Amino acid sequence: MELMFYDTYERRLRPFVPLQTGAAGLYACGPTVYDYAHIGNLRTYLFGDLLRRVLALNGYAVNHVICVTDVGHLTSDADTGEDKMEKGSRRTSQSAWEIAAFYTRAFQQDIAALHILAPAVWARATEHIQEQIDFIADIERNGFTYRTADGIYFDTQKLERYGHLARLDIGGLQSGHRVDLRDKRTVTDFALWKFSGAQQRQMEWDSPWGRGFPGWHIECSAMSTKYLGALFDIHIGGEDHIPVHHSNEIAQHEACHAHPPARYWLHGAFLNVDGGDKMSKSAGEFLRLDTLVERGFDPLAYRYLVLSAHYRSPLTFSWAALDAAQTALGRLRLAWRRLPDGGQPDAGYQQAMQAELNQDLNTPRALALMWELLKSELPPATQKATLRWLDQVLGFGLAEWTPALLEVPDAVQALVTARDQARQEKRWADADTLRQAIESAGFTVRDTPAGASVQR
Numbered sequence: 001m002e003l004m005f006y007d008t009y010e011r012r013l014r015p016f017v018p019l020q021t022g023a024a025g026l027y028a029c030g031p032t033v034y035d036y037a038h039i040g041n042l043r044t045y046l047f048g049d050l051l052r053r054v055l056a057l058n059g060y061a062v063n064h065v066i067c068v069t070d071v072g073h074l075t076s077d078a079d080t081g082e083d084k085m086e087k088g089s090r091r092t093s094q095s096a097w098e099i100a101a102f103y104t105r106a107f108q109q110d111i112a113a114l115h116i117l118a119p120a121v122w123a124r125a126t127e128h129i130q131e132q133i134d135f136i137a138d139i140e141r142n143g144f145t146y147r148t149a150d151g152i153y154f155d156t157q158k159l160e161r162y163g164h165l166a167r168l169d170i171g172g173l174q175s176g177h178r179v180d181l182r183d184k185r186t187v188t189d190f191a192l193w194k195f196s197g198a199q200q201r202q203m204e205w206d207s208p209w210g211r212g213f214p215g216w217h218i219e220c221s222a223m224s225t226k227y228l229g230a231l232f233d234i235h236i237g238g239e240d241h242i243p244v245h246h247s248n249e250i251a252q253h254e255a256c257h258a259h260p261p262a263r264y265w266l267h268g269a270f271l272n273v274d275g276g277d278k279m280s281k282s283a284g285e286f287l288r289l290d291t292l293v294e295r296g297f298d299p300l301a302y303r304y305l306v307l308s309a310h311y312r313s314p315l316t317f318s319w320a321a322l323d324a325a326q327t328a329l330g331r332l333r334l335a336w337r338r339l340p341d342g343g344q345p346d347a348g349y350q351q352a353m354q355a356e357l358n359q360d361l362n363t364p365r366a367l368a369l370m371w372e373l374l375k376s377e378l379p380p381a382t383q384k385a386t387l388r389w390l391d392q393v394l395g396f397g398l399a400e401w402t403p404a405l406l407e408v409p410d411a412v413q414a415l416v417t418a419r420d421q422a423r424q425e426k427r428w429a430d431a432d433t434l435r436q437a438i439e440s441a442g443f444t445v446r447d448t449p450a451g452a453s454v455q456r
């Protein structure tokens with residue numbers, strides 16, 4: 001069955017043709033580990049996970065690389081401002097190295113809780129400094145760099161197709177730009193290597209150009225080449241990467257290899273906050289996955305919510321929407337547990353579901369077909385087998401919900417305790433939300449004079 005993706009580079013749906021039969025190389029720009037991830041960031045990784053699972057469903061062995069940006073991402077995308085890691089270090093009074101390790105672990109825990117499959121490679125920028133220096137040296141040798149007082153810059157005017165991915169209007173950008181360019185020649189030029197200068201930095205290295213640190217974009221060029229080759233299949237990220245980060249990655253690659261690094265570019269749309277702005281670390285409400293859990297939600301309810309929107313459509317977060325997703329997940333788990341084993345998937349539904357997923361990852365339609373399946377006249381065991389097959393992509397882990405696991409897990413017990421507390425304090429709305437969380441975890445709760453009792 002044909003697999004189609006919307007490719008940002010060509011701005012059209014294209015059939016996926018791998019470089020190597022049966023395999024797919026997938027590179028995802030990862031977190032900047034100076035703080036916790038918010039659920040907006042996590043939406044982007046859920047999109048990557050979905051893509052990976054759909055590729056696997058189509059028989060591809062996926063080589064998935066996620067980078068970890070632990071140096072060089074400045075507070076402004078125009079290469080000014082402070083390194084986010086050094087800033088995070090001041091905020092927490094821990095070293096930049098400590099916070100990188102801490103937030104990388106926190107991120108890995110979040111993605112595990114969301115059932116996002118771990119990549120084959122976690123590529124940390126600070127562990128690939130030599131590769132980045134070598135890449136910059138190649139760009140320099142090919143004549144695409146110049147030196148300023150604060151670093152080595154990429155001369156974007158030397159590339160005819162600079163900014164093609166974003167369809168950038170360079171002339172317009174240049175003339176509309178009122179801010180001081182410092183020593184940059186063109187507004188779109190960007191740093192490949194920044195000098196430490198007089199500033200005392202925690203993360204810095206020697207290089208042929210002087211002591212300093214790599215620019216943000218070069219890490220992805222160097223690490224994707226190392227792990228996936230100079231040309232690989234698919235590069236993904238959030239839509240904010242289109243005009244700057246991915247445009248610059250492509251430029252670096254073109255300067256060395258005369259072609260972009262990847263053959264397909266897919267971008268996930270934002271999670272917005274009420275009012276339409278993107279959820280971000282710097283502005284608005286910062287919701288972590290843990291915040292959701294503290295309010296009684298199952299992390300997988302957020303997974304459900306994200307899958308209920310197409311990855312290229314903006315999604316506005318609301319507690320009501322998350323609540324509805326949690327209820328739907330609870331119903332799904334209940335349906336799963338009631339269905340008997342022993343059937344075979346229904347070929348008609350499989351085909352219809354895969355057709356939707358293969359059409360640019362249409363999860364809202366796949367979920368609609370799932371509910372249709374559960375209401376259908378098909379034998380219950382067939383329904384369950386079909387659901388099991390679909391769950392390879394949805395990733396709810398339904399098969400782990402077998403009645404064999406009858407013990408009350410700690411996480412559920414914690415919800416029960418929190419609910420008891422809420423009831424004692426007459427916080428009825430909180431108690432209700434917690435009850436729903438317990439139920440969507442597959443348990444029922446009954447209040448007895450001796451306290452709440454919980455059972456499957």
Ligand SMILES: Nc1ncnc2c1ncn2[C@@H]1O[C@H](COP(=O)(O)OP(=O)(O)OP(=O)(O)O)[C@@H](O)[C@H]1O
Binds near residue numbers: 029031032040042278
């Ligand atoms: N609101 C959002 N919705 C979806 N994806 C997002 C959102 N905000 C950031 N992302 C994506 O999250 C990924 C990780 O980004 P990173 O850790 O560098 O955070 P960031 O972009 O600096 O976030 P912020 O703007 O909140 O500081 C990127 O691929 C980015 O595109």
Ligand SMILES: [Zn+2]
Binds near residue numbers: 029067220
């Ligand atoms: Zn990147």
